[in-house]
Amino acid sequence: MSQLQELSLSVFKRLYQNAVSPSHQNATIDKVNKLIRDSISPPPEKGSLIMGSVGTGKTSLMAIILRNYLIDIEYRLKSLVDSGKAIIDYDSGYVHVLATVDRPDGWQHIASYASFWYGTQAQLVQTLRNYYMEGEEIQSVGFPPSLIKDRIFIDDFGRAYSDQAGWNTYLQEEYIDFLWREKIPTYLTTNWTWADMQQCRSGLKYPTWQRVADRLCDSAWIGKIEIVGKSLRQ
Ligand SMILES: Nc1ncnc2c1ncn2[C@@H]1O[C@H](COP(=O)(O)OP(=O)(O)OP(=O)(O)O)[C@@H](O)[C@H]1O
Numbered sequence: 001m002s003q004l005q006e007l008s009l010s011v012f013k014r015l016y017q018n019a020v021s022p023s024h025q026n027a028t029i030d031k032v033n034k035l036i037r038d039s040i041s042p043p044p045e046k047g048s049l050i051m052g053s054v055g056t057g058k059t060s061l062m063a064i065i066l067r068n069y070l071i072d073i074e075y076r077l078k079s080l081v082d083s084g085k086a087i088i089d090y091d092s093g094y095v096h097v098l099a100t101v102d103r104p105d106g107w108q109h110i111a112s113y114a115s116f117w118y119g120t121q122a123q124l125v126q127t128l129r130n131y132y133m134e135g136e137e138i139q140s141v142g143f144p145p146s147l148i149k150d151r152i153f154i155d156d157f158g159r160a161y162s163d164q165a166g167w168n169t170y171l172q173e174e175y176i177d178f179l180w181r182e183k184i185p186t187y188l189t190t191n192w193t194w195a196d197m198q199q200c201r202s203g204l205k206y207p208t209w210q211r212v213a214d215r216l217c218d219s220a221w222i223g224k225i226e227i228v229g230k231s232l233r234q
Pocket residue numbers: 023024026027028029031032052053054055056057058059060061189191231232233234
């Protein structure tokens with residue numbers, strides 16, 4: 001893992017800038033508490049549940065984790081690109097690596113990298129809802145391809161999305177269960193505290209989220225990061 005905080009290849013910059021809002025794109029690691037800093041470098045193979053009260057830097061930290069993930073891939077591909085053995089082609093959110101081969105067109109697709117989804121919980125719900133017809137069984141059609149990725153980033157989890165017991169909850173429950181079963185590294189920010197999570201797991205608080213909270217607390221899948229302190233907003 002390089003210690004660089006910047007992305008250098010334009011294709012990776014574009015991926016990052018398309019995903020992260022301008023107010024979080026320039027988040028810097030030196031504003032992050034030392035213990036937390038150490039826990040995300042090198043990028044964790046597990047997901048992270050980033051907790052903290054309003055304005056403490058949760059979304060900024062998640063943006064840094066995404067950036068480090070991309071920097072790490074970029075670092076591994078750069079020598080191939082610099083030596084002219086590969087080119088990187090950006091296509092609808094994927095990075096495709098093409099290597100030189102003895103073929104008339106000269107190039108062969110060898111791999112796709114940097115597959116991730118990044119958005120708010122509300123956008124996640126919208127993406128899920130748009131994919132299914134009301135009442136359709138997930139089991140028969142699977143999940144939206146845009147949500148089947150190597151890394152998943154969900155901002156603002158637990159903002160009490162409407163329709164407490166209905167369709168939205170069902171779709172999210174099934175999707176989170178899928179991420180948990182497949183152990184796909186998933187990073188979330190939330191204003192919930194660890195105590196909220198525990199009360200939710202035991203059904204004392206937000207009972208409709210019980211199954212989701214239980215999975216998010218599985219330390220084999222997701223590590224917890226608690227940011228303490230006051231809002232950093234000026
Ligand atoms: N690592 C960082 N680097 C630079 N600025 C930061 C960083 N962390 C926080 N800030 C500053 O604090 C502000 C709030 O940070 P951020 O939006 O990440 O907090 P949050 O915990 O996600 O807030 P909310 O609970 O409202 O979603 C940012 O707009 C930025 O100005």
